[in-house]
Amino acid sequence: MNENKNYQHPDVQDPENDELEIDWMEILRKIIAIRKTLYKAAGVGVVLGIIIALSIPKQYTVTVTLSPEMSGDKAGGGLASLASSFLGGGASSSPDALNATLAPDIVASTPFILELFNTRVQTLDGKLDTTLVAYLDEQKQPWWGYIKAAPGMAIGAIKSLFAEEADTASVLNPFQLTKKESEKVEGLRxxxxxxxxxxxxxxxxxxxxxxxKVTAIVADSVVGKLQQYIIDYRIKKAKEDCAYLEQLYKERQQEYYEAQSKYAHYFDSNRNIAFQSVRAEQERLQNDMNLAYQVYSQVAQQLQVARAKIQEEKPVFAVVEPASIPLQPSGTSRKTILAGIMFLVICGTGAWKLIGISYWEKLKEKKQ
Structure with missing residues (x-):
């Protein structure tokens, strides 16, 4: 007869189930027994939380939302295409080498951040009116930040006694930044x-x-510089082409005027002469004048298309959410910091009393 191998006598208990059982009442009795200690821990947590919450300076965040126009939205209906259709030329549009998806990389780049250093900022109370790079030195930090930076400040002070005075009016060089400039770039980043x-x-x-107020000013400046950066990059090639055609237009215009002047002067001088050689020279000068005019006319058409393309290549940025002075600080509130620190202190004290002490005693017994 086959026996049921999974059958287990009711008097036999599974040891794994014993390990999973938790006596909640016993834990509650232990917590009640140490309630006075937990009250003291709560008081310590409140004091510590107040100190930490008041030490952390308030932060304000300004968010600006932009909706840039992509080149694909034009669909060949720009000014350059319109000018080309009237003038008989062909304006081909090339894909963008720089588009809106590169905005994070542009804002984080060192040259872009260095351009923000000299941005004029003013605090909300009007007590400070300076540049952004100078304002960064005026920002507060928690007291433990000063303790952490104390060794570096002491070493820097000692080095400054022996180092030569630097030229503060020197131009920032993105290729070679000083240690202080590099730290400020990383801070702005x-x-x-x-x-x-x-x-x-x-x-x-x-x-x-x-x-x-400083936050709103910097946010507005970042948006303006980002727009101008993308616009300058987008129209750089078109402006170079337009400048080249401007120079070519002046040269072909001068050639046409010279050919026209030669033909008119020769025609006036030999009007009543019927020699065949005179007529041949007159015809040659007229052909040169007509050819110069054709080239001059074609360059003029290309110049009009290039001028229209500069305006067409300029991207349009719709500011969906502009910069404005925030009324409330951002980040974690002081009440949340206070409650969190008090909770951690109470939990840490309770864990030490309920579990930590017993484990510590066992470790001491094993060492003995």
């Missing part, structure tokens, strides 16, 4: 962020600083 939605091409720029 952390507070400036740009995100692009690949589906909608919406660009969101965020700036976080300690003064609301």
């Amino acid at each position: 952390k507070i400036l962020t740009a995100d692009v939605d690949n589906k909608t091409a919406m660009t969101t720029i965020s700036v976080t600083l300690q003064d609301p």
Whole structure:
């Protein structure tokens, strides 16, 4: 007869089930027994939380949303195509070498950040009116930040006693930055962020600083510089082509005027002469004049198309959400910091009393 191998006598208990059982009542009794200690821990947590919450300076964030026009939206209906259709030429549009998806890389680039250094900023209370790079030195930091930076500040002070005084009026060189300039670039790179939605091409720029008005000014400046950067890049090739055609237009115009002047002068001088050689020379000068006019006319048409293309290549940015002075600070509120620190202190104290002490005693016994 086959026996059921899975059958187990009810008096036999599974040891794994015993390990999974938790006596919640026993834990509750232990917590009640140490309630006075937990009350003290809560008081310590409140004091510590207040100190930490008040030490962290307030931060303000300004977010600007842009909707750039993509080149594919024009669909050949731009000014250059219109001019080309009237003038009989052909204007071919090339794909963009720089589009809106590169905004995060542009904002994080060192040359772009260095251009922001001399941006004029003013605090909300009007007490400080200076450049952005000078304002970064005025920002507050928690007291533990000063403790952490104390060794470096001491070493820097000692080095400054023996180092020669630097020229403060020197121009910033992105190729070779000083240590202080590099630290400020990294600091600005952390507070400036740009995100692009690949589906909608919406660009969101965020700036976080300690003064609301300074934050709004910097955010507006970043948007303006980003727009100008992309515009300059987009129309750079078109402007170079237009400048070349301007020079070529003047040269062909001068050649046409000279050929016209030679023909008119020769025609007036030999009007009543019927020699065949005179007529041949007159016909040759007339052909030169007509050829010069044709070349001059074609260059003039190309110049008009190039001028229209500069305007066509300029991208249009619709500011969906402009920069404005924030009324409330961003980040974690002081109440949340206070509650979090108090919770951690209570949990840490309770865990030490309920579990930590017993494990510590076992470790001491094993060592003995």
